[in-house]
Each structure stands twice: as structure tokens, then as C-alpha cells.
């Protein structure tokens with residue numbers, strides 16, 4: 001069977017490897033529309049993230065360092081991909097960790113990208129915190145269909161883990177909103193009350209303000 005690649009979202013640690021797969025003959029790269037657009041328009045800006053770790057990738061010099069933009073696009077409707085006796089369902093639950101998080105469901109396993117991270121605080125840089133909490137509740141509601149849930153980083157997760165992550169995020173949204181209302185001139189006052197590390201809390205507040213509905 002031909003190899004197929006899915007990019008769960010447009011963060012460098014999830015799509016910089018595409019050229020390696022292309023080298024091995026992959027021609028079908030799936031992603032959500034917003035993810036593909038982000039990679040095409042601003043993917044190169046993320047090269048600076050690997051300046052020390054991967055200087056060749058950072059400088060776009062050397063084998064397999066070109067960016068491969070996904071060419072098989074998922075929008076709001078789920079897409080079924082035949083893997084030869086097994087069907088993978090690619091679907092979008094709305095904005096969350098980014099504006100283009102794609103999930104992959106197989107008969108046994110749900111891959112959720114960075115919508116769920118185990119072993120680290122969630123990354124809020126490009127997130128929509130309120131909508132992310134809703135997406136996590138969707139994942140939790142779907143969880144019974146799958147034996148395993150594979151996060152974007154860390155170990156496979158239980159339903160309890162996803163529920164806790166959803167509740168923590170909803171609580172954080174309420175706390176941060178209250179804090180921003182109390183001291184509108186200094187939203188950073190909310191940082192110590194939030195359940196995330198200082199850096200991620202700063203991003204959380206910034207994104208909450210930018211995406212306020």
C-alpha cells in the first residue's frame with residue numbers, strides 16, 4: 001500500500017519531516033485547509049525554531065529540507081482514507097491548539113495531535129483557548145469509540161486525562177476573564193492564578209484577549 005502522511009497542524013515539529021516522506025515516495029499529504037495555508041504562507045518563518053537543533057533545516061540547505069505543503073485537503077466535512085482494509089477518518093472539531101487541528105480515527109485509535117499533550121503544559125501560542133476547551137469535550141465524548149488515544153506529545157491518554165484537561169482549561173478561561181475584568185490595564189495579574197507555567201499562562205492570556213468572542 002502507498003504510504004500516506006497526515007499533518008495534524010502547522011507546527012514545525014509536525015510537518016518539517018514531510019520532505020523525508022516525499023523522498024520515500026509519499027505523494028499524498030493530508031491536512032486541514034487552514035493548516036496547509038499556514039504552511040504555505042508562513043511555514044518558512046518557523047525554520048528559526050530549529051536554529052540550534054537542526055541548522056540545515058533552519059538554513060534550508062541540505063537533503064530533505066524543503067517544505068512540502070499538504071496537497072490533500074480536509075475542510076469541515078470528515079474524509080475517509082482507505083489504508084488497505086483499514087479506513088482512517090480525518091476530521092476537524094473546530095479551532096483549538098491552532099485554527100487547523102486535524103484528528104485521525106482508526107478502528108482502534110484516535111490521534112489528536114497537540115489538542116492533547118501529555119507530560120507538558122498545553123501550548124497556547126496559536127490557540128483559541130475557549131474553543132479548545134470545547135474541542136476537548138468533543139474528544140472526550142468520542143473517546144468510547146476508540147481503544148487508544150494518542151496525543152501529539154507524550155504517552156497514550158485515558159478519558160480521565162482529557163476530561164481533566166478540558167475542565168482545567170474551562171476554569172482557566174473563567175479565572176483569566178475575571179482577572180482581566182478586575183484589572184483591565186494589567187492582564188498579566190492573572191498569570192499566578194492560572195494552572196499553567198508562567199510562559200504558557202502569558203500566551204494563554206494574550207490569545208484569550210485576541211480571540212475574545
Ligand SMILES: [Zn+2]
Nearest residue numbers: 009011114123
Ligand atoms: Zn503544536
